[in-house]
Amino acid sequence: MDAPALPDGVLIQSTYVNPEGEEAGWRVWADGRHEGRRAGGAWIAGPALDDARMQELRAILDAAGLEEIAGVHEPPEPPDEPGTLYVQVARPSGPVTVTVVGGARVPALDRLTERLAPILAS
Amino acid sequence: MGYVSPSADRERRGRERAAGGARVLAPALDEHPLLGLQRGAGNAAVSRMIELGAPLLRQPAGPVAPPAPAVDLAAFMSRSYSQKNIHPSTGRGLFDADYEPTTGKMTITVRVSFNFQTGNILDPTWLAAVGGFPGLLSSGFTASDFIWTDDEKRAWAENAVREVQDLWSEQYVFYSKTPGWEGLPPVHVNVVIEQGPPDKSQWVIDVNKWPADVGLDESMDVPAAGSTQSHGRLQEGTRDAGGITNPDTDLRTRDTHTRQRYGQVDTDNPAIVFFAQGSSTVSGSDVADLRRFGATLGAPDIPPFPVVLTAHASSEGEADRNMRLSEDRARNVANEIVQGGAKTQPTEVPKGEEGATEDPTWRMVEIDVKDFTASQTTVKHEFGHILGLGDEYPTADATPPTSRPVGTPVAHSALAQRLIPGQQPIVAHHDESIMSNGEVVRPYHYVTFLEALGTITGSAGAWDIRPGPGAGGRGPGDFPAPTPPGTAAA
Numbered sequence: 001m002d003a004p005a006l007p008d009g010v011l012i013q014s015t016y017v018n019p020e021g022e023e024a025g026w027r028v029w030a031d032g033r034h035e036g037r038r039a040g041g042a043w044i045a046g047p048a049l050d051d052a053r054m055q056e057l058r059a060i061l062d063a064a065g066l067e068e069i070a071g072v073h074e075p076p077e078p079p080d081e082p083g084t085l086y087v088q089v090a091r092p093s094g095p096v097t098v099t100v101v102g103g104a105r106v107p108a109l110d111r112l113t114e115r116l117a118p119i120l121a122s
Numbered sequence: 123m124g125y126v127s128p129s130a131d132r133e134r135r136g137r138e139r140a141a142g143g144a145r146v147l148a149p150a151l152d153e154h155p156l157l158g159l160q161r162g163a164g165n166a167a168v169s170r171m172i173e174l175g176a177p178l179l180r181q182p183a184g185p186v187a188p189p190a191p192a193v194d195l196a197a198f199m200s201r202s203y204s205q206k207n208i209h210p211s212t213g214r215g216l217f218d219a220d221y222e223p224t225t226g227k228m229t230i231t232v233r234v235s236f237n238f239q240t241g242n243i244l245d246p247t248w249l250a251a252v253g254g255f256p257g258l259l260s261s262g263f264t265a266s267d268f269i270w271t272d273d274e275k276r277a278w279a280e281n282a283v284r285e286v287q288d289l290w291s292e293q294y295v296f297y298s299k300t301p302g303w304e305g306l307p308p309v310h311v312n313v314v315i316e317q318g319p320p321d322k323s324q325w326v327i328d329v330n331k332w333p334a335d336v337g338l339d340e341s342m343d344v345p346a347a348g349s350t351q352s353h354g355r356l357q358e359g360t361r362d363a364g365g366i367t368n369p370d371t372d373l374r375t376r377d378t379h380t381r382q383r384y385g386q387v388d389t390d391n392p393a394i395v396f397f398a399q400g401s402s403t404v405s406g407s408d409v410a411d412l413r414r415f416g417a418t419l420g421a422p423d424i425p426p427f428p429v430v431l432t433a434h435a436s437s438e439g440e441a442d443r444n445m446r447l448s449e450d451r452a453r454n455v456a457n458e459i460v461q462g463g464a465k466t467q468p469t470e471v472p473k474g475e476e477g478a479t480e481d482p483t484w485r486m487v488e489i490d491v492k493d494f495t496a497s498q499t500t501v502k503h504e505f506g507h508i509l510g511l512g513d514e515y516p517t518a519d520a521t522p523p524t525s526r527p528v529g530t531p532v533a534h535s536a537l538a539q540r541l542i543p544g545q546q547p548i549v550a551h552h553d554e555s556i557m558s559n560g561e562v563v564r565p566y567h568y569v570t571f572l573e574a575l576g577t578i579t580g581s582a583g584a585w586d587i588r589p590g591p592g593a594g595g596r597g598p599g600d601f602p603a604p605t606p607p608g609t610a611a612a
Binding site for chain 2: 014015016018019020021022024025026027034035036037038039041044045046047076082083085087100102103106109110112113114117120121
């Protein structure tokens with residue numbers, strides 16, 4: 001399955017496509033808008049990120065090394081009907097997509113989420 | 123030689139037997155299977171059989187059983203059989219098997235460690251599935267939605283174990299096909315889940331606690347060849363129906379658009395069958411169409427879609443007669459669909475002249491195909507993998523084809539065809555089967571137990587299967603071979 005489109009102006013987008021094909025996820029726009037949606041639902045706005053937090057978020061993304069983990073990550077025995085996570089980041093060289101199939105563990109992605117959480121949750 | 127009383131004679135023979143002396147029994151009695159068993163297995167085994175009233179002992183005195191099989195049977199019954207860490211030839215599953223022939227009790231033991239995990243709020247997949255922090259912050263989730271208490275762990279495990287054991291035990295019975303072994307007690311299978319520490323368990327299963335099921339993957343790994351341990355993962359929802367102490371159940375709906383192949387049902391559905399005035403006779407061309415439709419509904423790769431027949435009559439004549447006419451029309455259409463091979467009986471809804479006019483087009487039966495729905499408790503399905511079975515639901519339509527498109531033989535099909543007489547291929551589709559979308563255990567789901575029985579007793583291929591005390595899941599094509607005389611379910 002192809003990754004979802006990454007709209008112009010979105011800095012980072014995380015999309016989970018469940019085994020039934022429904023999409024859920026969250027994204028942050030370059031202007032600080034922060035949105036999320038449940039499976040099959042519409043995007044809803046969360047608290048926008050201010051300039052300071054956006055600067056911090058950009059720094060984290062620059063240091064995350066996503067280019068190095070771009071591509072498809074599968075567990076040793078992927079389920080027959082797996083859910084798939086797509087983490088997409090806009091980079092100067094073009095969008096970078098990390099695809100995680102069937103609950104595979106990608107430690108760099110875990111670390112990125114842990115670092116982003118204080119910014120996104122506040 | 124003077125008179126010897128019967129009791130004195132028994133004592134003498136006993137002394138001779140104890141001393142390893144020559145046997146003095148008459149040939150006819152000597153060949154009785156009870157005595158063969160006594161020699162082979164000893165008095166303890168005979169005593170156990172007497173207590174159990176085994177059929178072998180109910181034979182009349184005299185040479186009624188073929189000598190050679192009876193002796194073999196006695197030898198067979200003289201010991202117990204067991205094996206640890208069985209890997210079924212399906213390439214999946216890991217369990218122990220024990221079989222006691224004098225009682226017919228076969229125990230399939232799965233040693234499990236449930237590893238209860240706090241849901242990780244920062245799991246990238248879960249966070250995306252709930253809509254990120256915007257979704258999370260608006261959800262009202264609390265810490266208790268993620269963290270197991272000891273009481274919850276205990277209750278969940280008790281319920282999961284009970285539900286798995288109840289579903290998988292005593293559904294079918296094995297019996298010997300060996301001539302002369304009719305007296306061997308039928309084999310009753312009990313599945314036992316033993317919980318223990320991880321280092322003593324065949325399966326270490328992460329049980330993650332989340333506020334709700336968001337469709338995260340649940341699976342059991344395929345054990346490596348020769349391994350003694352494998353892993354799995356389950357996702358449980360605090361706010362799902364039944365709460366966190368009851369394993370999650372999913373309700374799924376499939377229609378004729380769920381997979382491209384299922385659309386054949388719509389293609390072959392006549393939709394409306396018309397009748398002559400006052401007649402409930404289905405015309406020749408309609409018979410052919412209805413039977414083709416029935417054949418499609420009954421195909422092994424088509425879900426058991428419910429069919430509703432709404433029958434009408436034009437308003438000419440008496441209302442009572444028109445009601446009977448619509449009943450007859452519905453019944454006749456249903457009969458043709460079933461004759462064609464449909465898996466399920468159509469639902470008949472006779473309407474008589476309700477809402478009708480005298481227009482001839484009201485002399486009809488409308489045919490509607492409804493959605494197929496089934497519910498399934500995930501842990502029961504996942505234990506099917508632990509017991510060596512593959513998934514039976516089809517993977518998505520795609521180009522190139524996915525791993526198990528509609529109609530593809532499933533992982534346990536070949537073994538079932540080899541061990542169960544008359545077994546047809548088991549092909550991927552959505553239905554009520556426990557390894558598809560429902561909770562019905564079919565005879566072929568016992569095939570890995572059947573294989574284990576043959577393996578541990580060295581009698582592969584010598585067994586057949588019939589309904590057991592708990593059987594309720596028989597379907598089309600089950601038990602194609604006639605049940606042997608004298609083996610009716612207890």
